[in-house]
Amino acid sequence: MKIDIVNFVDGARNAEGIAVVIDVFRAFSVACYCFSKGVSKIYPIGDVDDAYDLVKSFDDGILVGERKGKKLPGFDYGNSPTEIMAANLLGKAVVHTTHAGTQGLVNAVNADEVLTGAFVNAKATAKYIKDRNPDKVTLVKMGLEAKSQSDEDDLCAEYIKMLLNNQPFDETAIVETLCNSPYSERFFDPDKPWCPSSDFDLCLDMNRFSFALRSIPDETGNLHLEKVNVDMAEGNRW
Numbered sequence: 001m002k003i004d005i006v007n008f009v010d011g012a013r014n015a016e017g018i019a020v021v022i023d024v025f026r027a028f029s030v031a032c033y034c035f036s037k038g039v040s041k042i043y044p045i046g047d048v049d050d051a052y053d054l055v056k057s058f059d060d061g062i063l064v065g066e067r068k069g070k071k072l073p074g075f076d077y078g079n080s081p082t083e084i085m086a087a088n089l090l091g092k093a094v095v096h097t098t099h100a101g102t103q104g105l106v107n108a109v110n111a112d113e114v115l116t117g118a119f120v121n122a123k124a125t126a127k128y129i130k131d132r133n134p135d136k137v138t139l140v141k142m143g144l145e146a147k148s149q150s151d152e153d154d155l156c157a158e159y160i161k162m163l164l165n166n167q168p169f170d171e172t173a174i175v176e177t178l179c180n181s182p183y184s185e186r187f188f189d190p191d192k193p194w195c196p197s198s199d200f201d202l203c204l205d206m207n208r209f210s211f212a213l214r215s216i217p218d219e220t221g222n223l224h225l226e227k228v229n230v231d232m233a234e235g236n237r238w
């Protein structure tokens with residue numbers, strides 16, 4: 001299995017094999033928490049106006065997402081796992097647009113299969129890939145605003161790569177590193193209430209979920225995320 005690590009929208013566009021689009025803070029942590037709250041579907045969208053249009057086609061649709069970290073006008077929830085955990089989302093269709101994460105999914109058009117990447121389901125994602133045994137895996141780090149490197153996505157890519165290679169990785173050290181990272185400061189800044197410290201904790205709740213999220217087009221051509229439960233006991237070497 002050849003594993004490449006690439007960056008941002010260009011990296012997503014050129015990703016081959018199984019692509020894992022990684023966005024720890026916060027898009028793909030949020031997506032996992034949405035499924036844990038019983039949403040029916042998540043539609044990752046690039047353009048904000050497309051999100052406003054798409055949600056109108058659902059009786060039970062809600063808008064989740066951000067630009068510059070803040071909830072968008074008319075949206076039901078920000079890109080915040082804390083908000084998602086407090087919401088009643090059973091059966092809702094989530095239309096999700098974010099500055100970085102969802103841009104990677106909509107641009108990963110050359111991959112055979114596209115998955116989301118986050119710490120909350122990293123082992124399940126790696127196990128899913130190992131079971132598929134692909135020739136090529138591309139780990140796409142979306143970083144800050146899909147423009148610059150960020151510690152959490154770099155570490156998550158390294159972590160998934162080590163899991164795929166059956167190598168040990170100190171998960172406690174990941175959390176410690178991120179506690180002291182400048183990329184985590186916004187979660188502890190009283191002037192940024194849209195990034196609560198509980199989001200930091202929820203995004204770093206390592207391997208809380210035993211499912212992978214696949215991004216696949218539906219019959220109308222819109223992408224949606226599909227939850228794939230992964231048997232973590234059978235053949236689990238971690």
Ligand SMILES: O=C(O)[C@H](CS(=O)(=O)O)OP(=O)(O)O
Binds near residue numbers: 068098100144145
């Ligand atoms: O909502 C977030 O935390 C980020 C903001 S930014 O793009 O990294 O500045 O959005 P996401 O798309 O989840 O990375």
